[in-house]
Structure formats: structure tokens, C-alpha cells
Amino acid sequence: MPAKGAMDRQQTAPLPAPDTQTGPALSLEGVGFAYPPARRGAAPVEAVADVSLVVEREQIVALVGPSGCGKSTLLELVCGLRAPSAGSVSGDPAVLMPQRDLLLPWFDALDNAGLALRLRPGGSRAAARAGAQATFADFGLTGFERSRPHELSGGMRQRVAFLRTLLSGKPVLCLDEPFGALDALTRAEMRDWLGAALLRDPRTTLLVTHDVEEACVLADRVVVLSPRPARVLASIDVPLPRPRRATDPQLLALRERALEALGA
């Protein structure tokens, strides 16, 4: 019944179930990307070189690497915001959660969270607000529906941004240093919160971070990238049960391995 499928898309199901196709959720083959030269005569800036990566459904893969190594560019390629200059990206549709929350100042928290629902074909403001409201409590945001972004704390803004990302309904989440702008205390809190949220509602996730500990706590696999242009240096499985503690000796050992691969 194709008509029913079309109807489902327009409903305000708060967290639309990801598509269930066969094959890996995401597959990168020999992906490369170079930025056009900034000035005439300058060389193009190679940001990503020959990255191959397969991500299974509901797997969480952390990408760690030195800052400026091309991690963010890699996520933009996965989300289709840029076209690779070499290789191919295939798989399920992916949504990007940028480093900064980028909440729109003219919308309150509920409007911001429901933005993706409102942008869908046939979406309306009322339906978007209703859809976002349904999950607001799970995100610890109850009571802040009508708050403007500047009235929210950094952690809350980030949670609104994460909810907005989830509500896009795209099966693959690309999180670009989601806690990069937060202070250390809030950061640890948000890390545990995200771990719990993904445990409750598993999603195929690519998590970019420069914090190896964060990567080991959250991910099923940690992929270590080289300085620019980004290449895969190592891929380390993290076969530990959840929830994890950062002080777990096994986790510490894996963290050492990742740091070694980074050359730190």
C-alpha cells in the first residue's frame, strides 16, 4: 500500500523509525575531497584522502583525529552536503548535527526542536510543536518549551539541537563534536546522557570528536584518523557492555591503544 507509506511520512510520529533496508547503513569507498584553491595559483587543499569505512545499522562509530584533520568535511560528505572528489559514499540518508547548536533566535525551544517536522512536505507549525512536545520530557526540557535559545543553558541548547536532529527522521546521525562547546562538567553529563539516549533508541551514528575518552565511552568502534588529509590510521572495536564507566580498566586499555594510534 504505497499510499499508506506516504501518509506515514507526514504523520507527527515523534521519532520516526529508521528505514530497514538490507546491507550496511553506510559505506564509504576510497573517499577523497579537496577544497578548491583559496587563491589563483595556490594548490587545492586536500581535506580527506582515500577513506574507506563501513558502518552497520545501529552501530555507533567514533571518528577521532587531531583538530583540523578533515573530520567535519568527512561528515558533510556523508550527509550529502558536499560531493566527494574521489570515491563514493552510499547508504541511508544521513543528517548532520553541527558543532554549534545553531538554534534560530526567532523560534522558541519547541519550534527549534520541531524544525525538521515543520520543513517536511505538508508539515505545519502545530504538528511540529506537537511532535517535539511528545519527546520534550525525555530530553529533560519540560517547562522550557517557550524559552528562547538565549534563555537556555549550553547543555539544554545542545539537547534541543540533538532532538531537532533526531526528529529529522533520517536513519543515520552524524554528530560533529556535539559537546565541543560545553564546559568539562556539562560535557561529562551530556556524554552520559547521549549514551543513555542512544541505548534507549539505537541509531546508526557517526560521532566526530577529538576526545578519545568520549569516543571509547560512547562508540562500538573507534576509527583513528591522521592529520590532514584525513586517512584511516586504525580501527579499534570497543566490545564493552553499556553503560560504561570512563575508569573501567578495559576501557582505559582501549583508550591507550587509540592514543598510541594517534601518535600522542
Added chain:
Amino acid sequence: MIWTLLILAGLLGGWELYARAGNVDDFLLPAPTQVGQALWDDRGLLAHNLRVTALEVAPGIVCALLVGLLLALALHRWPPVRRAVYPLLVGSQAVPIVIVAPLLIVWFGFGIGPKLAIIALVSFFPVVVTTLDALARIDPDQHRLLATLDATSAQRLRHLELPAALPGALSGAKIAVAVAVIGAVFAEYAGSSAGLGNVILQAIPQLETARAYAAVTLLAALAIALFLLLTLAERLLVPWARRDTDWRPR
């Protein structure tokens, strides 16, 4: 507010002394008390003409706001058009409005039409400049965010570009208030039967300089009132552009 009044009192006092000392003829510079007297004596005439001018300037500013906003959005969206048209817009602002005002009257008659056109013509430009600047300040990451959420071009306009442009357009309109009032005077000079510009035009040859100054006083008051109205519109329409803060630098 108290300081505004004190400064005003000081200026008026100096002016009064200068005029009373007999340095200049009353026909050239009436004393503030004479202007005040004219304001009172001619209150019926002035009130009627103030109404006429206010009903030209207020819609004129609204026209300038809309035209400037739409033009800026178009120029922002199509860079080739911006490169072609923006320099011409800048050049158009150097054309003295007194030269083209009679032409517009000839084309469009003596009604409200040409006056609106003249006022909008002199005041849309600041709106275009401030709106374009506001659009250029949109964070590119914000565009990237809407792209990853699959926003269409129309949705980008509605949810990002228009709200980002509005505070700029209103700032431009505030800048344009003063020129809009002067534009109205020139429009009335070029052809009219009423309005404060018309009052000035008739008072000067009759050597009723105090009445002309009374009309000028009302024009200034009109500009202040429109500025305050636009400030109010800012608070209501774009509350996010204004941050209340209880902190001030010492």
C-alpha cells in the same frame, strides 16, 4: 528624557538671546517665543497640514521598508543581479530629488501617488543597505543546517532569510525617517495644495517666517514620533534582535 529637555532649553535660550539682541532681522530668524506664538495662533492651519504631511510620510516609510526589504532579498539571492544593480542604486541616491520631483508630479498628478513615490525614493536606500548587511551576516552554518534538514528554497527564505533580514530593514527605516520628512517637503514644493511643506512655501514670500519655523518644528516632531513608532515596531516584530541586559559598563 530630562536631559533632552535641558539641552533643548539651553539651545532655545541661546537662540532667544541671539534673536532678541537684534543681530538679525525677524524675517530671517524669528525668536523661539515668536515661533511658539505662531504655533499657537495658527494651530488650526498647522494641525490640518501636519495631518496631511504625516499621512504622506508614514505610508511612504512603509513603502520604502517593503520595497527596500524585497529589493535586498532579491539582490542577496541573485549575486549577478546585485553586482549589476547595486552600483546603480548607489548612483541613484546622488540625484537631487528636487530635479526629479516636478517630473514625477507631471507624470502622476497632484494626488498622494507621486508624493509616496518621492518619499519612498529618498528613503528606500538605507533600508536596502542595512538589510543586505543583515543578510550577509547570516551564519553559513545556519544555511548548512537547513540544507541537512532538507529545507526548500522557499522554506529557507521564510524561516531563515526573512527573519534575519527584518531587524536590518527596520534599522534602515529608522535611519530613513529624517530624509523621508525632507522628501515630503520637496514633494509638496513640487506641487501640492496642502501639507507642512506647502505651508513653508507660502509663508516665506509672505514674510511669515515665524509660521515657517513653526511648520519646521512640527516636521521635527513628526520625525521623532515616526522614529519612536519604528522602535516600537522593532520590539513587537523582532523581539529576538533586542537583548535586555541589566549590566552596563562602569
